[in-house]
Amino acid sequence: MTLAIIAKLERVLALKNYFVRQGASEFGLQQNHAEILIYLSQANKYSDNARALTKYLGITKGSVSQSLALLEKKTMIERTINPRDKRSSKLKLTLSGRAALKHIENIIPETFEKLEAVIPTSDPMLETILHELQIEQGLKSFGICSGCKFHTLLKGGNLRCGLTEEVLSQNDAQKICAEYEAAV
Ligand code: SF4
Helix, strand or coil: CHHHHHHHHHHHHHHHHHHHHHHHHCCCCCHHHHHHHHHHHHECCCCCCHHHHHHHHCCCHHHHHHHHHHHHHCCCEEEEEECCEEEEEEEEECHHHHHHHHHHHHHCCHHHHHHHHHCCCCCHHHHHHHHHHHHHCCCCCCCEHHHECCEEECHHHCEEECCCCCEECHHHHCCECCCCCECC
16 A cells, blocks of 8 residues: 555656756756755755755765756856855855746646645645654655744744744745754
8 A cells, every 4th residue: 555655656756857857958957956946945044055955855965066056157046155154155046046947847737736635735744754754764854844843933923943043934934944843
């Protein structure tokens, strides 16, 4: 039963990857470049850096550096000094990076959106399974901020990260974070 479900999910993923590769190639990019654009569009302010990206993709630092250099050359991403740590940089999509990502997303057939009805991205059970699998493999969780044990709703509706003690916006709450820890 489990293997049958996994096989179906793998097939769906393989088809999704086919469309991502097709869209990326129109910009002279490979699938991993597109995955970086997708990641940076979803990463929060603690995760928009090369270190977190390397952990998320599970590939070597050298490979990430090469991919970032190419995306910078194509002016799809830009680096800024990280105000929390002047030795590191923050990575951000430029307008042309966003346009490329939009194009790639548009190539993925709408049929894939039906998956959200079956597996909602904010489903707590999915988060739990993903968390357990990643912990078992010694990987970081990279969950959505709103499900993190440090995510705090203050009186008056403001949000705060209990780890960094910083205020979070509603937008931050919907993004993925390298420091995420499941609230279970
Ligand atoms: S609450 Fe958790 S997921 Fe959200 S920013 Fe803080 S550490 Fe990251």
